[in-house]
Amino acid sequence: MPVARGVKIGVIGVVCAGMFGVAGYGAYNVYTGLDGSGGGHTASGSGGADAAPGPLTAKQVARTADAFLTAWAGGEIAKAAALTDSPQTATAALTNFRTQGHVTSLAITGIVPTPKGASTPATPATPSTTAATGTAPSAPTTPAGPGGADFTVTAHLSADGVTSTWTYASSLTVDHDSTGAAVVTWHPSVVNPALAEGDSVVTGTGADPETDVTDRNGKVLTGTRYPSLTRIIDDIRSRDGDKVKGGTPDVETYVQHGDGSPGKVLKVLRKGKARKLTTTLDAGVQAAAEKAVQGKNGAGVTALDIHDGTILAVANSDPSGTDIALQGADAPGSTMKIVTSAALIERGMGPGSPAPCNSTDNVQNGRIYHNDSPSLHNADADLLWDFANSCNTGFITQAPKLGASGLRDTAAQFGLTQPWNIGTATPDDQPGFPDGSGADELTSEMIGQGRVVANPLIMASVAATAATGSFHEPRIVAASMIDGRISAAGVGSRVSGDLRELMRGAITAGTATGVMSGFGADSGAKTGSAEVDGQAATNGWFTAFAGDVAVAAVVHDAGFGNTSAGPIVAQVLRAS
Structure with missing residues (x-):
């Protein structure tokens, strides 16, 4: 037999x-x-x-x-x-x-x-x-x-x-x-x-049925159709393929080695039925993400469901290169002002609190900061204006309100101080928010520079936490397949309400105007530009939420986030 x-x-x-x-x-x-x-x-x-x-x-x-x-x-x-x-x-x-x-x-x-x-x-x-x-x-x-x-x-x-x-x-x-x-x-x-x-x-x-990796709706995902998923599909299949039940193996003629181990398949008599390994990805959103980064240089984008952290799409402009979307480690620039704003709100400020925006400024005679535009100046600015227009000096001068650990304490509520386990490979030390020791390091971190690093996965999660008030560790497969899930406090409904107002202001009267045109009241955004040593231009960042989806993107060496990363995010949100 x-x-x-x-x-x-x-x-x-x-x-x-x-x-x-x-x-x-x-x-x-x-x-x-x-x-x-x-x-x-x-x-x-x-x-x-x-x-x-x-x-x-x-x-x-x-x-x-x-x-x-x-x-x-x-x-x-x-x-x-x-x-x-x-x-x-x-x-x-x-x-x-x-x-x-x-x-x-x-x-x-x-x-x-x-x-x-x-x-x-x-x-x-x-x-x-x-x-x-x-x-x-x-x-x-x-x-x-x-x-x-x-x-x-x-x-x-x-x-x-x-x-x-x-x-x-x-x-x-x-x-x-x-x-x-x-x-x-x-x-x-x-x-x-x-x-x-x-x-x-x-x-x-055969010893085991083949394993098809599918999206949340059962559509089979392949690297040929979705190039950015090639590594992820292989990794997920390797990690979790033997956890999935069902399917039938091939009937095949194959080489058996002397030690009993199977070798090359020579003839398939009857193709088996593959078992299904379901991911949280959405094939439609993934296709839009792949298209959005196509032709860009050093671009990555990630989309999440804001209510449970499930990953809907991951795409990189160079699918065979570094996985910028999930594994990148770049300064996030002004998109980090979402976390900084939450820390300030938790310590008494609100959207209408005074926060003068000077063309240059420093704290305690420390490092001098400037704004992206030399003409950006508003002595009567409040936190809402500073956020919408991405005024660096309006934020760094509030550093004394945070103390030595305030920014990191709030970052912990966003889940940024514990490494994540999302179901596929990410850096072991990310997120890993620094301690912010020293006035200059703290003020740099407040505007997404210094030693703080992130990637589109992290910043999409930040936007999702801001939109809902709750933190959900991102994942790409069923939670039951992942060991060591973490939890974080989130920022709560009051802080979330103020953050949504700030992020909506960036769309209606700030740096995200235009690129987010047409998105309704249930949307918000934050632009960012991060300086990188040795680059002629800054890295462009953009993160936003609309309805049930949060998206973040980065484009290396591309300048302002609203013109480089913003169109990528908007394109993915419109397809979600």
Whole structure:
């Protein structure tokens, strides 16, 4: 009966020649009649003249190959094995091929053998007819060393209720044995070219069904269709494929190694049914994300469901490069002002609290900061105006309200101080919000510079927490498949209400105006530009939410976020 792939099978010993019987096999003897005498169908090496010392001739090679292949095809295993230089090993291998391979009948056809090393190469003849219906052309008789023969095997297989025909090419070599007789030099590759020493052919069910990775609606996801998911699909399948039930394995013919482990699949008799590994991704949103970053340089985007943190889409402009969307580590620039605003609101400020915006400013005689635009100045500005217009100085001058740990304490409520486990690979230390020691480091972190780093996944989560007040650790597969899930306090409904007002202000009267045109009252955004040493332009950032979805994007070395990353975010939100 068929065997399951990966189950070790013991070597079958020598059996009698009549075990299978000739009646069930079609033996196509293409070599018969090469010498006009009906071939060399003896059970010993070559017999008679073939045993004479000296170089082999093409006739001797043809006669020996003919006898071996005819016996093999006819199920006369012992007779075929006796025509090799290793009868016992050949008997076991040919027997196993029939039994383990579930071969019910066998036919062999091919071309006239050509001696190797001939001084005048022999010209291959056309394929001959069968022994029952005709004769073949005469073979060259040029003396030579060992000779080779190419042939084609057609095996009829039956296993697990499935029948199939398997055709493949193979070859053999004929040489003298120690007595001077012409014999087939035995190697497992005679049975099939994929076989090495210790290997055998097995037909049976595969060890496991294949695993299809699907989106949340059951649509199969592939790297061909969604290039940015290539690494993620492979990673998820590797992590969680064996956790999924269902599906049926292929029925296949495959190489089994000597240690019982499965090797190369040679023939699939019946395709199995793949089991389904469902992700949180949405194929429609993913397609929009792939299109949105296409043609950009160093761009990544991530989309989340704001209510549960499930990841809807991940895309990178260079799918074969760094996964910027999930694994990037860049200063987030002014998008970090969402977290900073939450920290200030928790310590007494509100959207209408005074926060003068000067063209340049510092704190405690420390580092001098400027705004993206030298003309940005408003002595009467409040927190809402500063946020909408992304005034750096309006924020850094509020640093004394936060104290040494205030910003990091609020970042912890956004889940930014604990590494996440989202169900696919992300940096082990991210998020990992720094401690903000020192006045200059704290003020830098308040505007998304200094030692704080993020990626679109992190900033989309920040926008989602701001929109709902609750933190949900992002994930790309079912929560039950992920060990070590974390929790964080979130910012609560009051702070969330003020953050939504600030982020809505950026759309109606701030830096996100235009790019977010058409989004309603249930939307908000924040732009960002982050300075990077050695770059001619800043990295452009943008994060926003609309309805049930939050999206963040970054474009490297691209300038202002509203013109570089903003259109990417808006395009994905419109498709969500």
